[in-house]
Amino acid sequence: MSATTRHGAAVAGLVLVSALAACGTTHENAPGAASAGAPPARACQGTGGKYTIGMSQANLSEPYRVRMDDDIRRAAAGVGQFTVHFADAAQDNAKQVEQVNTFLTQNIDLLIISPNEATPLTAVVHKAYAQGIPVLVLDRKVDGEGYTSFIGADNVDIGRQAGRFFADTLLPHGGKVVELRGLAGSTPAKERSAGFDQGIAGHGITVAGTADADWLRDKGQQQADALLKAHPDAQALFSANDPMAEGARIAAQNAGRADLPITGIDGLPVPEGGIKAVEAGRLSATFVYPTGGAEAIAAAKKLLLDCRQVPKQQTLPTRLVTRADAAQVYTDLNRS
Amino acid sequence: MTARGVLAVVFRLQSVFGLVIVFAAAIVFSPRRGGDLVFLDSQNLFNVVRAISEIGIIAVGMTLVILVGGIDLSVGSVVGLASVGAAELLTSGWGLVPGVLTILAVGLVFGVVQGIASARFRIQAFIVTLAGMQIARGLARMWSGGEGVSITYGDGPGQAPVPFSLLGERTFGGVVPIPALIFAAIAALAVLLLRSSAFARHVYAIGGNEKAAVLSGVPVTRVKILVFGLCGLLAAVAGIVHAGQLNFGGPNDGTGYELNAIAAVVIGGTSLTGGRGSVSGTVAGALLVGVLDNILQLNDIDSNVQLIVVGVVIVLAAGVQRLRPAIA
Numbered sequence: 001m002s003a004t005t006r007h008g009a010a011v012a013g014l015v016l017v018s019a020l021a022a023c024g025t026t027h028e029n030a031p032g033a034a035s036a037g038a039p040p041a042r043a044c045q046g047t048g049g050k051y052t053i054g055m056s057q058a059n060l061s062e063p064y065r066v067r068m069d070d071d072i073r074r075a076a077a078g079v080g081q082f083t084v085h086f087a088d089a090a091q092d093n094a095k096q097v098e099q100v101n102t103f104l105t106q107n108i109d110l111l112i113i114s115p116n117e118a119t120p121l122t123a124v125v126h127k128a129y130a131q132g133i134p135v136l137v138l139d140r141k142v143d144g145e146g147y148t149s150f151i152g153a154d155n156v157d158i159g160r161q162a163g164r165f166f167a168d169t170l171l172p173h174g175g176k177v178v179e180l181r182g183l184a185g186s187t188p189a190k191e192r193s194a195g196f197d198q199g200i201a202g203h204g205i206t207v208a209g210t211a212d213a214d215w216l217r218d219k220g221q222q223q224a225d226a227l228l229k230a231h232p233d234a235q236a237l238f239s240a241n242d243p244m245a246e247g248a249r250i251a252a253q254n255a256g257r258a259d260l261p262i263t264g265i266d267g268l269p270v271p272e273g274g275i276k277a278v279e280a281g282r283l284s285a286t287f288v289y290p291t292g293g294a295e296a297i298a299a300a301k302k303l304l305l306d307c308r309q310v311p312k313q314q315t316l317p318t319r320l321v322t323r324a325d326a327a328q329v330y331t332d333l334n335r336s
Numbered sequence: 337m338t339a340r341g342v343l344a345v346v347f348r349l350q351s352v353f354g355l356v357i358v359f360a361a362a363i364v365f366s367p368r369r370g371g372d373l374v375f376l377d378s379q380n381l382f383n384v385v386r387a388i389s390e391i392g393i394i395a396v397g398m399t400l401v402i403l404v405g406g407i408d409l410s411v412g413s414v415v416g417l418a419s420v421g422a423a424e425l426l427t428s429g430w431g432l433v434p435g436v437l438t439i440l441a442v443g444l445v446f447g448v449v450q451g452i453a454s455a456r457f458r459i460q461a462f463i464v465t466l467a468g469m470q471i472a473r474g475l476a477r478m479w480s481g482g483e484g485v486s487i488t489y490g491d492g493p494g495q496a497p498v499p500f501s502l503l504g505e506r507t508f509g510g511v512v513p514i515p516a517l518i519f520a521a522i523a524a525l526a527v528l529l530l531r532s533s534a535f536a537r538h539v540y541a542i543g544g545n546e547k548a549a550v551l552s553g554v555p556v557t558r559v560k561i562l563v564f565g566l567c568g569l570l571a572a573v574a575g576i577v578h579a580g581q582l583n584f585g586g587p588n589d590g591t592g593y594e595l596n597a598i599a600a601v602v603i604g605g606t607s608l609t610g611g612r613g614s615v616s617g618t619v620a621g622a623l624l625v626g627v628l629d630n631i632l633q634l635n636d637i638d639s640n641v642q643l644i645v646v647g648v649v650i651v652l653a654a655g656v657q658r659l660r661p662a663i664a
Contacts, residue, residue: 060639088639093582093589098387102633105380107369119486120582123504143486185482 042109042132044307051110051304053084054103058116058140059091062215063243064291067268068114068138071293079301093120100124104131110304112296114138122146134303138292140187145312149299151292153316155191156198158265158287162238163199165285165320170236170261174204178227180220180239180248184212192240192265208234213244220247228255236261242274242286249282265289267321269333279326288329290316347660351604351620354653358624362631374634378511386513388600388626390415390581392619393519393574394593395600396526397447397567399618402601404542404563405610406454406461410468411571411597414443415590417476418575423485423585426496435497440572446472447568451561461564469594476587485585503580515577522570526615539563543610599646600625603653624649 053076060066069086076082085103089096093116101124103111111128115121118141126146129135135147166177179196182189189212197207208231211223220239228234228251237252237260239245245264252260267274267288274286292314299310321329346353366375374380394411401408418439425435450468454461488494489501503514530536538559541549550556574593579585604621606613625646632642 085633085636086639087633090639091588091591093584093586094387094390094578097582098383098629099633101383101387102380102630105377105383106367106374106634117484117584117586119484120584120586123583 044304046307047081047305049081049109049304051081051083051300052106052108053082053110053112053300054100054106054108055084055086056096056100056103056111056113056115057086057088058096058114060088061091063268063270063273064266064289065114067270067273068291068293071291072112072297075294075297079297079305081305082297082300089116091116093117096121097124100128104128104133108133110300111135112138112300113142115140115142118142134300136296136299138296148303149310149312149314151295151299151314151316153289153292153318155188155289156195158289158318159192159195159197159240160199161195161287161318161320162192162263162265162285163196163201165199165263166205166236166238167200167203170263170284171203171205174206175235176206176208176231176233177236177238178224178231178234179207179210180213180223180227180237180244181210182212182240182244183214189215189240196238213239213247215241215244217243217247220244221251222247224248224251225254228252228257228260234260236284237263239264242266242268242277242283245274245283245286246277249277263287267319267329269330275321275326275330275333278321278323279330281323285320285322288319288321288333290318292316347656348605349617350653350656351617351624354603354649355620355624355627358627358631362627365631365635367634375631380630380634382511382513382516384626384630385516385519385623386581387629388622389513389515389519390574390578391593391596391600391625392622393522393570393577395597395604395618395622396522396615397570398594398597399601399604399606399613399615400526400539400563401461401567402543402598402606402608403539403610403613404560405546406560406564407465407598407608408447408450408468408564408567408571409462409465409594410446410450410472411567411574412590412593412595413469413472413476414446414568414571415575415578415593416587417446417472417479418443418572419579419582419589420476420480420485420585420587422576422579423487423496424479426500427485427487427494429493432497432499436576439576440569443572443575444565444569447571448561448565450568451564454564455557455560473587480585480587482587484587487579487583487585500580501583503577504583515581518573518577522573523615523619530615535559535562540611543607543612545611596625599650602650602657605653605657607657621653 055072057065057069072084076084087099089099096116111133113125122143125135125142129146137147137150139152141150181193209227211227213219213223220243224237224247237248239248242264245262248262252258261284263285264274264283265287267286269275274283277283278286295314295316302308302310362375363373366373398408421439421442425438450464453459453464487496489496489498538554541554542556542559546556578589600622601618603624604617606617628646629642632645
């Protein structure tokens with residue numbers, strides 16, 4: 001047991017040493033977290049300065065988020081004054097809080113964050129904002145007003161556009177559709193579905209069946225398989241994202257319905273993304289849900305280099321992509 | 337002391353040496369700001385300690401379970417269950433003390449049931465706690481209706497007792513995060529408990545050779561059930577701390593925490609076959625991972641590379657353990 005004792009003493013000693021070392025460099029106390037008022041504005045150095053930007057990403061397991069980081073990386077490469085540090089929270093709220101805190105000790109000049117969930121990240125985002133660091137929130141929101149600007153597209157609107165496309169183009173005389181939803185309980189899943197219902201309302205289209213496929217391609221295939229067996233008279237399928245739609249295409253082929261119209265959402269301009277799927281004819285349409293990466297760097301330029309304000313809310317436009325314009329949209333979105 | 341004796345000490349303290357090396361490397365590779373090392377900034381160090389406190393609390397319980405030759409895969413899900421439970425109870429009019437005690441009881445009972453299944457009914461701990469992992473996650477999602485539960489503080493209906501917010505404000509005296517204090521207290525208690533108590537002798541005896549322990553009169557079943565109970569209890573503590581830190585109970589939170597806790601235990605030098613290891617090693621192991629994560633992020637190392645580095649460290653730690661029986 002004496003070994004354990006010595007062992008413990010060593011650790012205790014080390015912790016003590018690090019704590020003492022820490023005390024030596026203490027020069028600031030933790031400021032109060034959320035402050036409702038305007039933060040103390042830092043003096044803007046303009047184009048002559050050098051700026052470090054921290055980008056806190058909720059996870060990199062979704063292609064959409066990988067693309068968001070890539071968009072930021074590409075846009076920032078064009079601004080000589082910017083260095084961007086990236087952190088991946090791997091869907092863990094606590095880890096994302098820690099990573100933002102680490103950015104703060106690094107003294108970043110601007111924070112870009114796409115929060116894993118709103119409430120758990122609110123306090124640390126407010127803390128950054130209260131320290132005078134401009135905070136750009138991408139795609140998913142935080143609670144309250146303690147940030148500089150929210151940049152994102154409108155999920156209800158993109159669902160509505162998809163619904164209108166069914167009403168105008170796919171089923172102009174009405175009919176039955178089946179629907180694949182995203183992860184149950186997640187805000188975008190609810191909002192895209194609600195928007196779709198608004199879009200088809202009053203056009204004689206009924207949703208014969210729905211299933212949750214958690215945004216995943218393999219689950220999309222399974223669920224579409226079951227939906228098409230239960231509703232063999234369905235004339236089209238609406239999926240809340242492109243990967244589930246791709247899964248549904250396989251299910252439709254297996255069910256002998258290779259010509260079933262299927263639409264997705266996201267429209268990532270990458271080889272395995274929805275726009276290429278539309279171009280190849282696997283999907284009837286997709287709707288581009290922009291990542292906001294390029295817009296975030298544009299906002300950072302305004303704030304840091306031009307010493308100007310940016311709007312509190314920037315709603316990004318979404319757009320329909322059909323086979324007719326898929327190739328063109330793909331090229332446009334990859335031109336930086 | 338002979339060379340052999342020195343080596344024996346080195347192996348016994350491997351995680352402490354590992355931590356010293358990583359800590360020194362972090363100082364060397366720390367970015368500088370105005371002449372100061374960012375890594376040694378007090379806020380940064382306390383952020384590291386705060387960040388590992390939840391995993392550390394779980395890992396203390398995991399160490400006990402692994403010392404008796406078991407494993408507990410349910411702890412991450414129990415964190416989710418406890419965080420949701422704490423958020424639900426505290427925002428529905430429960431007092432701070434009854435709410436927290438109830439959640440602690442949930443964790444304890446969950447662990448004890450798994451202990452009974454594994455020790456008395458002789459189902460492998462891996463299987464029992466794999467099932468427990470699914471069950472706790474299911475319970476967490478049912479309790480919250482599948483959605484996260486936000487916590488706001490105050491006296492009104494739907495608001496949690498204000499003192500609970502101390503966990504989230506995170507500092508004691510302006511610098512020391514409360515979760516880190518809780519972790520330190522739990523680790524200290526566990527170190528004391530494992531130093532010389534009869535319980536500690538039983539734990540090591542069971543892990544060393546269960547048959548021999550039975551023959552020498554150790555109440556094996558009872559000790560094992562207690563150990564699993566403690567592990568569940570500590571996972572619930574971590575879940576409560578988690579909810580307090582984030583002002584949020586998430587049914588999917590804590591996913592993968594069991595593996596991070598096992599990593600801390602393994603890096604800490606505790607043998608996965610049981611019988612050998614220490615809580616202080618685990619604490620050093622958890623700190624080591626925390627410091628490593630921190631210095632990699634401070635240097636803007638790609639997150640995928642971070643995963644690889646931590647993986648390599650786990651293998652190295654286990655490799656050092658394999659060398660040990662031959663020498664010490």
